[in-house]
Amino acid sequence: MKYIAHRGQTAGPKPDQENHPALIELALNKGYDVEIDLCMQNGKLYLGHDGPQHPIDEKFLQNSKFWIHVKDKETLEWISKNKSYPYNYFWHENDKYTVTSRGHIWAHPTSELTESSVLVMPESIDPKMKNAMYAKCFAICSDYIDHIKKIRDML
Numbered sequence: 001m002k003y004i005a006h007r008g009q010t011a012g013p014k015p016d017q018e019n020h021p022a023l024i025e026l027a028l029n030k031g032y033d034v035e036i037d038l039c040m041q042n043g044k045l046y047l048g049h050d051g052p053q054h055p056i057d058e059k060f061l062q063n064s065k066f067w068i069h070v071k072d073k074e075t076l077e078w079i080s081k082n083k084s085y086p087y088n089y090f091w092h093e094n095d096k097y098t099v100t101s102r103g104h105i106w107a108h109p110t111s112e113l114t115e116s117s118v119l120v121m122p123e124s125i126d127p128k129m130k131n132a133m134y135a136k137c138f139a140i141c142s143d144y145i146d147h148i149k150k151i152r153d154m155l
Contacts (some may be wrong), residue, residue, distance in 0.1 A: 001152065002139035004067055007049065009143040019047040021054055022056040033065040035141050040075040040087075052099070061087065067100065067118075078091075104138055113137045119147065122148075 002143070005027035007018035018093045019037050024047075027034045045061070046052030047049045049071070061068065068089040070120045079089050080101075092098035097117075098106040105117040109125045118139040122132035128155050132140055132148050133155065142148055 001034050002118075003145045003149045004118065004139055004141035005030075005034045005145050006141050006143045007037060008034055010146045011144065013143045019049060019054060021047065021056065021060065028063070030146075032145060033067060033139070034135075035067040035069060035071050037071055038079070040073040040074055040078055045075075046097060058082075058084070061085070064088070067106075107137075 001041045008020065008023035008027045009018055010027050010030060010032065024034050025038060036097070038098050039046050039052055040049055041052045043056040045056050047054040047056055047059065062085045064132055066088060068079065068087055070079055070089055078102055079087055088100055088102045090098050090100040092106060096108045096111045100106055103110055103116070105114060105122060107113055109119070109121050113135055115136060115138060117133050117137040118141055119132060119137045120141045123138065123142060123144055129144065129148060132142065133151050140148055
């Protein structure tokens with residue numbers, strides 16, 4: 001089971017800190033994979049959910065533990081043509097399922113799971129996250145990944 005810190009968050013949402021490189025580094029140091037939001041503006045890379053917030057360089061992105069949510073057409077075109085590193089990326093909006101560049105199924109919280117699915121944000125439809133505790137899937141992505149991992153490790 002892989003555990004993915006949503007935008008670097010591990011113990012609950014902190015909107016003012018999400019996608020910040022320092023928070024992402026903390027999640028990586030805890031051993032988690034991290035979902036990050038990537039956008040491009042005028043040929044420069046940024047982390048940020050609703051637009052460019054934190055400037056980064058291409059070297060920062062070269063981490064096998066990143067699940068890169070591309071946020072705009074320019075970024076999608078750049079990353080899909082960039083062969084310098086095997087990025088793990090995807091694009092989605094309100095899709096029930098999206099397939100990542102590495103072949104995993106990024107599943108909407110209401111979608112049925114498979115063994116290669118990533119359960120995304122289970123707290124958005126189940127505040128007690130009962131589904132996350134027993135889900136049979138490849139990975140779970142959550143703002144509360146510390147809690148989910150702790151409970152699943154005890155089962």
